[in-house]
Amino acid sequence: MRNITAAATTAVETPSPDAAVEVRGICKMYADMEALRSIDLDFPAGKLTTLLGPSGCGKTTLLKIIAGLIPATSGEVRVNGVAVTGPGPERAFVFQDFALMPWATVMRNVAFGLELKGMGKAERQAIARKYIAEVGLSGFEEKYPHELSGGMRQRVGLARAFAVNADVLLLDEPFSAVDEQNRRKFQEDLLRLVDLEKKTFIFVTHSIEEAVYCSDRIVILSRRPGRVAQIIEPEIDRTASPDAIRRDQGYLDTVEEIWQGLKRYVD
Amino acid sequence: MSAPAHANGSRRAISGTGASSFWGKLLEHRTALWRAASIALFFLVWEIAGRIPISFAFPTFLETLRAFLTMLFNGAFVAAYAETLQPLVIGITISAVLGVGLGILMGLSRFAEWLVAPVFIVLQAAPMAALIPLITFVYGIGLMSKTLAVVMLALPVIALNGYKAVRNTNPSLVDMCRSFQGSWWQRIVKIILPDASPIIFAGLRLGLAAGFIGVILAELLITPTGIGDLITYHRSVADYPEMYAAVVSIILVSTLTLSALEAFEVRVLRPEKRKG
Numbered sequence: 001m002r003n004i005t006a007a008a009t010t011a012v013e014t015p016s017p018d019a020a021v022e023v024r025g026i027c028k029m030y031a032d033m034e035a036l037r038s039i040d041l042d043f044p045a046g047k048l049t050t051l052l053g054p055s056g057c058g059k060t061t062l063l064k065i066i067a068g069l070i071p072a073t074s075g076e077v078r079v080n081g082v083a084v085t086g087p088g089p090e091r092a093f094v095f096q097d098f099a100l101m102p103w104a105t106v107m108r109n110v111a112f113g114l115e116l117k118g119m120g121k122a123e124r125q126a127i128a129r130k131y132i133a134e135v136g137l138s139g140f141e142e143k144y145p146h147e148l149s150g151g152m153r154q155r156v157g158l159a160r161a162f163a164v165n166a167d168v169l170l171l172d173e174p175f176s177a178v179d180e181q182n183r184r185k186f187q188e189d190l191l192r193l194v195d196l197e198k199k200t201f202i203f204v205t206h207s208i209e210e211a212v213y214c215s216d217r218i219v220i221l222s223r224r225p226g227r228v229a230q231i232i233e234p235e236i237d238r239t240a241s242p243d244a245i246r247r248d249q250g251y252l253d254t255v256e257e258i259w260q261g262l263k264r265y266v267d
Numbered sequence: 268m269s270a271p272a273h274a275n276g277s278r279r280a281i282s283g284t285g286a287s288s289f290w291g292k293l294l295e296h297r298t299a300l301w302r303a304a305s306i307a308l309f310f311l312v313w314e315i316a317g318r319i320p321i322s323f324a325f326p327t328f329l330e331t332l333r334a335f336l337t338m339l340f341n342g343a344f345v346a347a348y349a350e351t352l353q354p355l356v357i358g359i360t361i362s363a364v365l366g367v368g369l370g371i372l373m374g375l376s377r378f379a380e381w382l383v384a385p386v387f388i389v390l391q392a393a394p395m396a397a398l399i400p401l402i403t404f405v406y407g408i409g410l411m412s413k414t415l416a417v418v419m420l421a422l423p424v425i426a427l428n429g430y431k432a433v434r435n436t437n438p439s440l441v442d443m444c445r446s447f448q449g450s451w452w453q454r455i456v457k458i459i460l461p462d463a464s465p466i467i468f469a470g471l472r473l474g475l476a477a478g479f480i481g482v483i484l485a486e487l488l489i490t491p492t493g494i495g496d497l498i499t500y501h502r503s504v505a506d507y508p509e510m511y512a513a514v515v516s517i518i519l520v521s522t523l524t525l526s527a528l529e530a531f532e533v534r535v536l537r538p539e540k541r542k543g
Contacts, residue, residue: 069442087446099443103461103539113447116457144539164447 020045020200026075034225047216048201054265058226092161113164131159151182326508334508351493358417370429391423420481421474428470432463
């Protein structure tokens, strides 16, 4: 495990060349409530970075600002060097509540991002079919969301985000509405997909174990107003089996250290 | 997963087991059976009440049924509905187009909401029967007045439902559409309208029911024409079975039309509900 909080603060002056997403001085005010205070962060390309923190620390707000879904009060987000003014094709979002259209089949839901871009039906369905297979839902193309379990629904959400071929995937607590067993399986699959897709992942979660298990880098936000409290890079051997990782001493130590840091925010 | 699919499968399995297939079929249509039984029970009570009799102006069920069938085959209903349905169809069409349009507009724009919603809220609360003499005063006793009566009853509920439906669109679906760079138009057509359609259609069903009330009120209060004429005429000459048959016919037509609208909605707009 490497604690690079100090390194991150100096990164403001010298942006690392391999950062897919740069966050510079982001502040967010809701009326009189300060949600985020001057956030400076780099998200390295091809890595999975987790935003972790107590509830109400503004981690989802930060993710939605990066997505361009809500405007920041001040500051700037740059994706591949270009400033964000709204949602863009280089970013795709995975929603906490899945945000699947209940009236559409799995196929149409997965292809929806491409449908909005005006791609022809045959072409977009071919792409969607590939990603439906990749998330392990082959055979469910013509099912409707209410016929799927929570875990399967989120796989549809993930396939939809993959299908538009964005460089950056933004995942807003994707497993929080999924039961524990499905979540573990899903986390393992996610790691496989991260490896396969070579994309930049930004992942919001409130589960310490999930963060340590999945992430290359963990950004811990403090409680309201949200600020960067700590940045940790868990150095865990990902080639080991999932069960070995969960028993790994480095993994357990990192979980413990983060918990010790976060404890004071819990009331 | 596949709990619903499994349930379907087991239901099919029961009906498929050769010998007991009659009972299987019966089980399969159990809800339909109970509904039929409930209606039959109602008719039975009616028949008994008519035979007591509770009033000389209260015909038995069988007398009413006979009158109903006679009027069905001698063309009395056909002629009456040809007249009654005119203001109803015109009025409902106007209300549906205008109501859904205004409702969506109010749902999308705060300005339209402030401008239009209060009118409909007041109209919905107003006792319409009291306004019908005013309509007659201005527009006379023709088709115009009757159509207007239908519109006044049907439009507010359709518009207000459309407005509430659009206002309550699932915000995360709207965010989803934005995050995939859907245009303003795509957002309305591909997300907001399908998401709002169940409530919009509930409004249309209520509007249609209100339209039936409007047209009958108009035919009873303005001038007796169509089915209102049948009711008024048979009452005046004390043909009570015929009068009841006319009343029953309007209930029947109204129920069938509403069911047809519901079937249309499920078929066209919400394919996922067809399977369940």
